[in-house]
Amino acid sequence: MSLARVHNFSVSLDGFATGEALSREAPFGHAGERLHQWMFATRWWHERSGDAGGTSGADDVFVRRFEPGIGAEIMGAGKYGYPGWHEDPEWKGWWGPNPPFHTPTFVLTRHTRPPLAMEGGTTFHFLDTSPADALKTAREAAGGKDVRIGGGATVIREFLAARLIDHLHVVVVPIVLGRGVRLWDGLEGLERDYAVDTVTTSSGVTHLTFERTAR
Amino acid sequence: MSLARVHNFSVSLDGFATGEALSREAPFGHAGERLHQWMFATRWWHERSGDAGGTSGADDVFVRRFEPGIGAEIMGAGKYGYPGWHEDPEWKGWWGPNPPFHTPTFVLTRHTRPPLAMEGGTTFHFLDTSPADALKTAREAAGGKDVRIGGGATVIREFLAARLIDHLHVVVVPIVLGRGVRLWDGLEGLERDYAVDTVTTSSGVTHLTFERTAR
Numbered sequence: 001m002s003l004a005r006v007h008n009f010s011v012s013l014d015g016f017a018t019g020e021a022l023s024r025e026a027p028f029g030h031a032g033e034r035l036h037q038w039m040f041a042t043r044w045w046h047e048r049s050g051d052a053g054g055t056s057g058a059d060d061v062f063v064r065r066f067e068p069g070i071g072a073e074i075m076g077a078g079k080y081g082y083p084g085w086h087e088d089p090e091w092k093g094w095w096g097p098n099p100p101f102h103t104p105t106f107v108l109t110r111h112t113r114p115p116l117a118m119e120g121g122t123t124f125h126f127l128d129t130s131p132a133d134a135l136k137t138a139r140e141a142a143g144g145k146d147v148r149i150g151g152g153a154t155v156i157r158e159f160l161a162a163r164l165i166d167h168l169h170v171v172v173v174p175i176v177l178g179r180g181v182r183l184w185d186g187l188e189g190l191e192r193d194y195a196v197d198t199v200t201t202s203s204g205v206t207h208l209t210f211e212r213t214a215r
Numbered sequence: 216m217s218l219a220r221v222h223n224f225s226v227s228l229d230g231f232a233t234g235e236a237l238s239r240e241a242p243f244g245h246a247g248e249r250l251h252q253w254m255f256a257t258r259w260w261h262e263r264s265g266d267a268g269g270t271s272g273a274d275d276v277f278v279r280r281f282e283p284g285i286g287a288e289i290m291g292a293g294k295y296g297y298p299g300w301h302e303d304p305e306w307k308g309w310w311g312p313n314p315p316f317h318t319p320t321f322v323l324t325r326h327t328r329p330p331l332a333m334e335g336g337t338t339f340h341f342l343d344t345s346p347a348d349a350l351k352t353a354r355e356a357a358g359g360k361d362v363r364i365g366g367g368a369t370v371i372r373e374f375l376a377a378r379l380i381d382h383l384h385v386v387v388v389p390i391v392l393g394r395g396v397r398l399w400d401g402l403e404g405l406e407r408d409y410a411v412d413t414v415t416t417s418s419g420v421t422h423l424t425f426e427r428t429a430r
Contacts, residue, residue, distance in 0.1 A: 013387075013423075014399035015229050172228075172387070174411045174423060178403025184229035188393025196389045200415045208228075208389060 002139050003146045003166035006156055007066045009183070010035035010171040010205075016180035017153035024082035027094060031180060035173050038203040039063055048100065058201040062169065071145025072138040073101050076155035077109035078181075080124070086111035093124065101150075104141040106134055108155060131155075131162045153181040160187055168194070168210035217354050218361045218381040221371055222281040224398070225250035225386040225420075231395035232368035239297035242309060246395060250388050253418045254278055263315065273416040277384065286360025287353040288316050291370035292324035293396075295339070301326030308339065316365075319356040321349055323370060346370075346377045368396040375402055383409070383425035 011017045012035065019031030028035065039045055043054030044063045054060065077086070085091040086109065093099055102121040112126040125141075127134050138147045149159050159165050170183070184190075194210035201207065226232045227250065234246030243250065254260055258269030259278045269275065292301070300306040301324065308314055317336040327341040340356075342349050353362045364374050374380050385398070399405075409425035416422065 013230070014397075014402075172421070174406060174413055176399050176402045176405040178399075178401070182229075184391050184393075186393070187229075187391045190391040191389060196419065198389055198415045198419050198421055200413045200421060204411065204413050206387070206413055206415060206421045 002071075002142060002144060004135055004149055004159065004164050005070070005146050005167040005169075006149050006151075006165060007169045008039060008063055008171060009151055009156060009169065010039070010173055011153075011183050012173055012175050012177040012180075014176050014178065015182045015184045016177040017151065017156075017183050019177055019180040022078070022083055027082065029180060031177050034175055034177075035171075038171065038173065038201075038205045041203060055203075058199065058207070059203055059205070062171075062201075062207050065169065066148070069146045070103060070148045071142025072103050073105045073148045073150045074134050074138050074155070074159075075105065075107055075150035076152050077107060077111070078154065079150060079152045080107045080109070086113075089113075092116060092118065098122070104138070105150075106138050106141075108134055131159045131164055135159075135164055153183045157183060157186065160190060163193065165210075166212045168208075170208045170210075172206040172208065174204055174206075217286070217357055217359060219350060219364055219374065219379050220285070220361050220382040220384075221364050221366070221380060222384045223254060223278055223386060224366055224371060224384065225253070225388055226368075226398050227388055227390050227392040227395075229391050229393065230397045230399045231392040232366065232371075232398050233293075234392055234395040237293070237298055242297065244395060246392050249390055249392075250386075253386065253388065253416075253420045256418060270418075273414065273422070274418055274420070277386075277416075277422050280384065281363070284361045285318060285363045286357025287318050288320045288363045288365045289349050289353050289370070289374075290320065290322055290365040291367050292322060292326070293369065294365060294367045295322045295324070301328075304328075307331060307333065313337075319353070320365075321353050321356075323349055346374045346379055350374075350379055368398045372398060372401065375405060378408065380425075381427045383423075385423045385425075387421040387423065389419055389421075 019029030021029040042060040042063050043056045046054035081091050098120040099122040106125045110128050112128050116124040193214040195213050197209045199207050234244030236244040257275040257278050258271045261269035296306050313335040314337040321340050325343050331339040408429040412424045414422050
């Protein structure tokens with residue numbers, strides 16, 4: 001069965017997944033990269049940058065679950081680009097010529113454009129549709145594999161509210177961002193549909209996994 | 216030195232310390248007692264109820280830090296009573312004739328009344344004053360010991376915003392309450408003044424301790 005999975009989605013103690021005042025120069029606004037330091041310290045991240053350092057403990061174990069078994073990704077317009085990217089016909093995402101997805105990648109946006117094939121197997125498809133329909137499309141493209149719901153917070157919240165997520169991995173970083181885009185809003189009682197597991201690692205972050213039990 | 220300490224303060228993943236629709240019948244509103252199950256399972260709690268059960272692991276170790284070294288407590292009007300308690304001259308708090316504070320206990324309220332001596336060493340004093348002045352008064356009453364800031368969320372938030380808290384122990388319970396009173400609002404960058412430690416226990420809650428480093 002093809003699952004819908006969220007991985008490595010970092011939020012602050014007050015539940016913000018990104019800051020305020022997002023721009024091309026500041027993709028996470030005033031949050032900067034403070035929510036992702038735990039990830040940058042892992043061996044997985046270092047390997048992606050072509051160097052040999054990094055930690056190989058629990059954070060590294062979790063972060064690597066991003067890839068195996070994934071056949072497609074769905075992301076929001078706010079993950080694909082800065083506010084206003086749709087007015088820039090040259091914009092091809094943040095990730096350079098070889099994005100780290102390596103699968104069909106569906107961007108939910110009201111401003112659709114033709115598919116964009118990148119190096120390494122990533123093709124961006126632009127869809128103006130509901131979460132349920134996007135998931136159906138992505139599942140077909142995934143060829144029986146799982147679909148990663150890549151974020152940002154608004155997209156994950158919409159998929160959770162529509163009860164479409166099977167596996168949710170959230171990383172709580174012990175900082176108070178104060179403002180930005182919240183993950184948990186409108187999801188009262190979310191835990192009832194899931195088995196929830198929590199573990200803190202030596203970096204100080206807490207990994208929460210929600211594994212769906214009710215359908 | 217007399218510290219201002221918060222202990223066993225439980226919040227949901229989305230940062231709510233209590234629910235909505237608080238009343239005499241439902242002190243935590245729609246949240247019920249879901250934020251405190253981890254505490255009820257401890258040996259400490261069982262001892263207070265006069266029975267021999269309960270767990271003696273990390274949750275029990277944390278919960279017991281509530282008492283040692285405390286010479287006074289400060290609490291908000293919303294912890295002392297249900298909405299409207301000030302119109303009930305017979306209201307003496309939720310805790311029966313022998314409240315669990317056993318020290319002078321200062322209730323911040325616009326509706327002051329004469330001090331109320333209870334069994335077991337608890338005397339309620341009713342103050343209409345600022346957090347800083349209340350802390351000064353409580354410190355004098357504490358005779359060199361520490362002062363516990365007992366909550367609820369609004370009071371703790373005000374004391375944190377005024378930079379008056381030395382030790383903050385928050386327990387994050389992996390549920391999404393959706394509505395109620397939030398702890399973290401208005402506290403952007405709180406972590407900068409503290410050394411933060413996080414640990415998850417077998418009950419699934421995460422204990423966060425903020426130990427003040429900047430003054």
